[in-house]
Amino acid sequence: MSTVTQQIDITPVTPPDVPAISALAREIWQASYPGIITQEQIDFMLEQRYGHERLYDDLEDADKWLDQAFVGDRRIGFAFSEIYKGEFKLDKLYIHPDMQRQGVGGALIAHVAERAKKLGYPCVILAVNKRNEKAIGSYRKYGFAVREAIVDDIGGGFVMDDYVMEKKL
Numbered sequence: 753m754s755t756v757t758q759q760i761d762i763t764p765v766t767p768p769d770v771p772a773i774s775a776l777a778r779e780i781w782q783a784s785y786p787g788i789i790t791q792e793q794i795d796f797m798l799e800q801r802y803g804h805e806r807l808y809d810d811l812e813d814a815d816k817w818l819d820q821a822f823v824g825d826r827r828i829g830f831a832f833s834e835i836y837k838g839e840f841k842l843d844k845l846y847i848h849p850d851m852q853r854q855g856v857g858g859a860l861i862a863h864v865a866e867r868a869k870k871l872g873y874p875c876v877i878l879a880v881n882k883r884n885e886k887a888i889g890s891y892r893k894y895g896f897a898v899r900e901a902i903v904d905d906i907g908g909g910f911v912m913d914d915y916v917m918e919k920k921l
């Protein structure tokens with residue numbers, strides 16, 4: 753892989769960032785998920801997870817952390833993490849298509865893993881679509897292994913057909 757030559761800056765998402773994060777999510781999802789899930793499911797999940805009100809609520813939640821990555825002035829990705837059922841979960845990790853495979857995802861995973869470690873958690877978990885081979889490859893590279901397969905009803909007639917992966921700290 754190549755690496756980003758400029759420095760990657762990771763900062764917390766704040767309320768004024770919400771519209772840009774929501775728009776970036778749509779751009780990345782549209783580039784990533786057709787062929788993995790239907791357009792109807794993409795639209796449903798974007799509204800459910802990246803609607804502005806939902807993101808403002810997430811920012812107020814003491815058990816959630818929203819991090820964003822910049823190269824210079826350009827916002828190129830984000831990682832959301834949270835305490836989920838007593839475990840530390842990397843809930844979202846998205847890098848702009850033209851900045852993928854340059855180490856940005858790895859930098860955000862390291863940032864989130866450091867937080868989990870400081871808080872005393874033994875591992876970081878995540879859920880990834882079973883057909884998302886690029887992401888699964890990336891997670892393996894950074895030390896995650898599959899723990900279990902799950903099918904989760906997310907409403908609207910849709911399910912998430914995922915692997916739960918775990919990285920020991």
Ligand SMILES: CC(C)(COP(=O)(O)OP(=O)(O)OC[C@H]1O[C@@H](n2cnc3c(N)ncnc32)[C@H](O)[C@@H]1OP(=O)(O)O)[C@@H](O)C(=O)NCCC(=O)NCCS
Pocket residue numbers: 753754780784845846847848851852853854855856857858859879880881884886887889890891893
């Ligand atoms: C998955 C993702 C977060 C990884 O972030 P990234 O910055 O691209 O990853 P890194 O550069 O740190 O790591 C690269 C590794 O990811 C995997 N990978 C990333 N893009 C890939 C591609 N197009 N083809 C094959 N493998 C790929 C490889 O294992 C790669 O390692 P290598 O380059 O040494 O072979 C990013 O590609 C992304 O946002 N993808 C689309 C959205 C998505 O699927 N998010 C995860 C949802 S659970």
